[in-house]
Amino acid sequence: MSMNVFINKTKTSTPKKTSIELLLINLGVENKFIAVEVNQVIVPKSNYGNYYLKENDKVEIIKAIGGG
Numbered sequence: 001m002s003m004n005v006f007i008n009k010t011k012t013s014t015p016k017k018t019s020i021e022l023l024l025i026n027l028g029v030e031n032k033f034i035a036v037e038v039n040q041v042i043v044p045k046s047n048y049g050n051y052y053l054k055e056n057d058k059v060e061i062i063k064a065i066g067g068g
Helices: 020-027
Strands: 002-007 010-015 032-038 041-043 057-065
Touching: 020 032, 020 057
Parallel strands: 002 057
Antiparallel strands: 002 010, 032 041, 032 057
């Protein structure tokens, strides 16, 4: 079974019972220097493993960019 979520505004199919942690692994995104927002709410990194996505959730993966 799969469900649709939007990742950075792109519709994507992902298995049901997908946590943010699993999503990042599947996308090949390192859990460093990023923030994840689900439906316009930032999710703390400590919750990535137990925050499960739901149908049509809107996920934004924000990468920190250094500068100076």
